Amino acid sequence: xxxxxxxxxxxxxxxxxxxxxxxxxxxxxxxxxxxxxxxxxxxxxxxxxxxxxxxxxxxxxxxxxxxxxxxxxxxxxxxxxxxxxxxxxxxxxxxxxxxxxxxxxxxxxxxxxxxxxxxxxxxxxxxxxxxxxxxxxxxxxxxxxxxxxxxxxxxxxxxxxxxxxxxxxxxxxxxxxxxxxxxxxxxxxxxxxxxxxxxxxxxxxxxxxxxxxxxxxxxxxxxxxxxxxxxxxxxxxxxxxxxxxxxxxxx
Amino acid sequence: xxxxxxxxxxxxxxxxxxxxxxxxxxxxxxxxxxxxxxxxxxxxxxxxxxxxxxxxxxxxxxxxxxxxxxxxxxxxxxxxxxxxxxxxxxxxxxxxxxxxxxxxxxxxxxxxxxxxxxxxxxxxxxxxxxxxxxxxxxxxxxxxxxxxxxxxxxxxxxxxxxxxxxxxxxxxxxxxxxxxxxxxxxxxxxxxxxxxxxxxxxxxxxxxxxxxxxxxxxxxxxxxxxxxxxxxxxxxxxxxxxxxxxxxxxxxxxxxxxxxxxxxxxxxxxxxxxxxxxxxxxxxxxxxxxxxxxxxxxxxxxxxxxxxxxxxxxxxxxxxxxxxxxxxxxxxxxxxxxxxxxxxxxxxxxxxxxxxxxxxxxxxxxxxxxxxxxxxxxxxxxxxxxxxxxxxxxxxxxxxxxxxxxxxxxxxxxxxxxxxxxxxxxxxxxxxxxxxxxxxxxxxx
Numbered sequence: 005x006x007x008x009x010x011x012x013x014x015x016x017x018x019x020x021x022x023x024x025x026x027x028x029x030x031x032x033x034x035x036x037x038x039x040x041x042x043x044x045x046x047x048x049x050x051x052x053x054x055x056x057x058x059x060x061x062x063x064x065x066x067x068x069x070x071x072x073x074x075x076x077x078x079x080x081x082x083x084x085x086x087x088x089x090x091x092x093x094x095x096x097x098x099x100x101x102x103x104x105x106x107x108x109x110x111x112x113x114x115x116x117x118x119x120x121x122x123x124x125x126x127x128x129x130x131x132x133x134x135x136x137x138x139x140x141x142x143x144x145x146x147x148x149x150x151x152x153x154x155x156x157x158x159x160x161x162x163x164x165x166x167x168x169x170x171x172x173x174x175x176x177x178x179x180x181x182x183x184x185x186x187x188x189x190x191x192x193x194x195x196x197x198x199x200x201x202x203x204x205x206x207x208x209x210x211x212x213x214x215x216x217x218x219x220x221x222x223x224x225x226x227x228x229x230x231x232x233x234x235x236x237x238x239x240x241x242x243x244x245x246x247x248x249x250x251x252x253x254x255x
Numbered sequence: 256x257x258x259x260x261x262x263x264x265x266x267x268x269x270x271x272x273x274x275x276x277x278x279x280x281x282x283x284x285x286x287x288x289x290x291x292x293x294x295x296x297x298x299x300x301x302x303x304x305x306x307x308x309x310x311x312x313x314x315x316x317x318x319x320x321x322x323x324x325x326x327x328x329x330x331x332x333x334x335x336x337x338x339x340x341x342x343x344x345x346x347x348x349x350x351x352x353x354x355x356x357x358x359x360x361x362x363x364x365x366x367x368x369x370x371x372x373x374x375x376x377x378x379x380x381x382x383x384x385x386x387x388x389x390x391x392x393x394x395x396x397x398x399x400x401x402x403x404x405x406x407x408x409x410x411x412x413x414x415x416x417x418x419x420x421x422x423x424x425x426x427x428x429x430x431x432x433x434x435x436x437x438x439x440x441x442x443x444x445x446x447x448x449x450x451x452x453x454x455x456x457x458x459x460x461x462x463x464x465x466x467x468x469x470x471x472x473x474x475x476x477x478x479x480x481x482x483x484x485x486x487x488x489x490x491x492x493x494x495x496x497x498x499x500x501x502x503x504x505x506x507x508x509x510x511x512x513x514x515x516x517x518x519x520x521x522x523x524x525x526x527x528x529x530x531x532x533x534x535x536x537x538x539x540x541x542x543x544x545x546x547x548x549x550x551x552x553x554x555x556x557x558x559x560x561x562x563x564x565x566x567x568x569x570x571x572x573x574x575x576x577x578x579x580x581x582x583x584x585x586x587x588x589x590x591x592x593x594x595x596x597x598x599x600x601x602x603x604x605x606x607x608x609x610x611x612x613x614x615x616x617x618x619x620x621x622x623x624x625x626x627x628x629x630x631x632x633x634x635x636x637x638x639x640x641x642x643x644x645x646x647x648x649x650x651x652x653x654x655x656x657x658x659x660x661x662x663x664x665x666x667x668x669x670x671x672x673x674x675x676x677x678x679x680x681x682x683x684x685x686x687x688x689x690x691x692x693x694x695x696x697x698x699x700x
Contacts, residue, residue: 007386010527011377011479015494057376120495150493212446214409233495237285238311
């Protein structure tokens with residue numbers, strides 16, 4: 005006498021971290037901060053996945069330093085994920101990291117039907133290899149074009165231009181936007197952005213949330229959902245100031 | 256999570272005599288965050304929920320404050336809504352990071368209620384009867400809301416909570432509720448639930464778009480599937496916004512459209528729909544065909560809340576247990592048919608004829624005031640009687656008097672008996688009961 009054991013068919017949502025593990029990440033505890041931020045974000049991410057019968061959230065991670073390598077190669081259901089610490093040391097093979105991601109976004113191994121993938125690139129410096137070639141190869145793939153691509157700049161040495169190229173065309177207007185590199189100037193902001201990407205963005209890419217009419221451009225602190233095939237949620241308000249980017253502080 | 260209001264703090268608000276203690280953060284969404292709070296020094300220790308808005312949300316939705324005040328003034332349509340109780344703004348003296356915002360107080364969601372998405376995701380143990388009861392209450396809730404001249408605007412799986420044992424519901428996030436037809440306010444709805452004319456930007460949310468979203472939500476609850484995801488979905492590789500606009504708007508086609516078969520469920524990808532849809536009687540299926548067929552493009556063709564209430568109530572009354580496999584079945588009473596679960600033949604069964612309805616004799620079915628009085632609002636909250644199996648012999652079926660009055664019964668032998676409140680009489684020997692509400696006639700097939 006029970007409801008039949010059936011459920012709505014779901015689609016995979018691939019979430020891939022691309023983490024800079026170059027030597028500079030060892031300074032001022034940045035590597036530890038990133039490991040902590042990702043680990044702390046997992047319960048919230050698992051909860052979003054649970055609330056989302058339409059999606060099967062699968063996580064992977066690439067690390068890049070002297071070379072790029074899969075840190076977490078197996079697409080892992082977020083509920084089962086245990087984050088292994090990344091370690092810093094070497095230079096910044098960001099282009100090679102994009103190549104690795106390109107390999108998994110072509111079908112096969114990519115499923116025929118899926119939700120838009122989410123790619124999160126986190127870096128504190130400049131690529132030391134052929135970034136342009138890696139990006140060009142990645143962006144030839146339809147799944148990469150459809151992906152939600154986010155970038156987080158750690159500290160003030162990150163190459164914002166390169167990160168913007170990864171995300172796509174820069175939005176018009178000034179101010180914070182998820183279509184610009186997110187500048188994490190301290191560990192708290194980093195954790196907020198990682199949490200936002202792994203919960204709010206995963207939610208938006210998998211299960212449509214309540215939609216609101218866009219306010220007139222002039223009133224909008226975050227001209228966020230004007231581009232792209234997935235409307236991005238608002239950035240998390242920081243306690244310092246909900247609408248103004250305070251700029252880099254000290255690490 | 257970073258909380259907008261500091262946990263443990265005691266904050267003063269305009270209009271509240273005592274300060275409010277922020278006990279803990281409960282969760283956050285795109286609009287704001289919800290906290291468990293208690294009035295300081297109230298002694299009662301009653302905890303309430305406080306929703307506090309992000310500044311960006313307030314900025315985007317200039318009518319929010321007026322809408323909340325209006326809803327607080329009008330009051331909840333019925334007890335199934337977590338309705339705003341009071342608007343809270345920080346008093347000028349309070350010096351907190353929240354001093355520019357506002358929020359509203361509501362009751363705390365009681366333990367035991369879970370998000371309806373758990374049911375849709377197949378993670379709940381729940382009976383078909385319970386799901387139908389939840390659907391009945393949902394239709395009734397929106398019936399009451401619309402009768403007050405209001406519309407909800409954002410009906411979706413995310414705003415509904417269920418109690419899996421009882422079928423009680425809670426409708427949350429009532430801050431978009433407005434007078435129907437005003438067409439202002441920022442919310443448009445949730446893709447997948449939005450009426451096509453709203454999704455495609457041709458209309459603002461209204462009571463008639465609520466009717467479409469309600470039909471989608473009822474379908475999701477009853478079938479654990481989506482009314483528009485059939486074979487046409489399989490041609491979509493990346494299910495993103497443009498794809499959803501086609502699937503639910505421009506090219507929307509009901510998977511069980513009686514004439515157009517192009518979007519039938521795929522036997523492997525959409526198995527849920529093929530298992531669950533045949534469970535329901537034609538009278539209920541027809542209302543979905545109506546809402547997702549003609550009602551797709553013509554809002555005035557959509558099934559009305561009153562029609563849903565009637566069809567769902569009738570479905571509950573028709574509930575029988577399959578004599579072969581024990582599953583709950585809902586076949587139309589006159590037709591002889593087969594069990595959706597095991598395929599075994601279903602015979603017309605014993606039922607109770609009431610002045611205003613008939614109820615199949617199956618353990619768990621209930622008699623309600625609306626079965627006796629056509630003017631009584633259809634409602635599941637105050638059953639007058641229920642069918643129960645004998646505790647030691649499940650084959651014996653009885654009718655339990657849940658009213659406060661004693662009833663007189665006439666047996667097949669002509670003898671009579673008195674059924675006191677709480678007592679159960681064996682249906683096998685019973686011919687008729689004279690209840691406080693009206694007569695109950697036992698009809699054998």
